[in-house]
Amino acid sequence: MNNKKISALFLALASTTSIAGTMGPVATPQVLLLLEAGASYSHSFYDSNVVYAESRSVAFPNGFAINPSDFYPEDFWGGYIGASLYFPQNWLLNTRYDMYGKESKTNVAAQTEIKLAPTRLTFSVDKVFGDFNAFSGGVGGGAVVETLNDGDFIAAVGAANPSESLQGRTRIDPLVEAFAMYRSGNFGLKLNAAYQIPVNSKFGSGDINVNLGANYAFALL
Numbered sequence: 236m237n238n239k240k241i242s243a244l245f246l247a248l249a250s251t252t253s254i255a256g257t258m259g260p261v262a263t264p265q266v267l268l269l270l271e272a273g274a275s276y277s278h279s280f281y282d283s284n285v286v287y288a289e290s291r292s293v294a295f296p297n298g299f300a301i302n303p304s305d306f307y308p309e310d311f312w313g314g315y316i317g318a319s320l321y322f323p324q325n326w327l328l329n330t331r332y333d334m335y336g337k338e339s340k341t342n343v344a345a346q347t348e349i350k351l352a353p354t355r356l357t358f359s360v361d362k363v364f365g366d367f368n369a370f371s372g373g374v375g376g377g378a379v380v381e382t383l384n385d386g387d388f389i390a391a392v393g394a395a396n397p398s399e400s401l402q403g404r405t406r407i408d409p410l411v412e413a414f415a416m417y418r419s420g421n422f423g424l425k426l427n428a429a430y431q432i433p434v435n436s437k438f439g440s441g442d443i444n445v446n447l448g449a450n451y452a453f454a455l456l
Contacts, residue, residue: 266456267321271425273448275333277311277353280440303438307349308338315446320455325363327373331427331446332356337385346391351401355444356380357429359412372415379410379431379444406435410444423450 281303313335320328337352359377386401412429424447431442 265323266454268453268455269319269321269423269450270453271315271317271319271331271448271450273315273425273446275311275313275315275335276445277333277335277355278443279307279309279311280442281307281309282438282440306340306342306345306347308340308351311335311338311351311353315448317446317448317450319450321363321367321452325367327361327363327375329359329361329375329377330357331359333444333446334384348387348389349401350385350387350389351383352385354382354384355431356382357410357444359410359429361412361414368418370415370417372413374411374413376409376411378407379429380405380407381431408432408434408436416450418452421452423452424448425450 283302283304313333315331315333317329317331319330322328333355335353337350339348339350341348357377357379359375361373361375363371363373365371382405383402386404387398388401389398408431410429410431412427414425414427416423416425418424427446429444431444433439433441
């Protein structure tokens with residue numbers, strides 16, 4: 236009889252321990268590495284009146300103003316790869332590399348065509364809000380290195396300015412950004428929108444850079 240009572244007591248304790256284990260908080264790693272890839276979109280804003288040094292001549296000693304949006308492509312589509320580190324203090328450190336396809340714009344009146352294919356390498360830090368294991372968002376800032384991976388300025392024969400290649404030109408600008416992300420298990424879907432501040436652009440009013448991608452998380456610590 237005593238053996239039956241002891242066995243019943245052990246079973247009750249085992250059941251209680253099992254239930255408590257399933258109902259307790261899920262352990263969260265202190266540091267996560269998120270590897271990410273997806274689609275990229277960028278829109279460039281141009282100043283409406285810009286005077287280029289090339290426009291100065293004997294006839295126009297002070298040059299003349301043009302609207303760059305009449306000559307330069309404004310919308311770019313491509314893809315990106317990225318990596319982020321999540322810390323338990325709700326900080327997210329990010330790096331992204333955006334690669335865009337070549338876009339072109341033709342100005343019939345000026346008989347010019349400009350083709351551009353930029354790339355961007357971004358470093359940013361975001362403050363995270365919400366449940367990082369479910370739905371979260373954040374805001375932050377950083378810096379972006381933009382390079383013309385490929386580009387051509389094509390002028391009609393006899394034009395004042397000859398055709399030239401534009402690739403290799405690089406500039407560094409600050410940016411501010413915001414993101415929204417949903418995670419289930421180790422997989423996540425993230426939307427990121429950033430405004431590139433035109434500190435080193437003479438004729439731009441900034442760029443909007445949008446990323447939509449999927450990520451997978453690895454526990455580091």
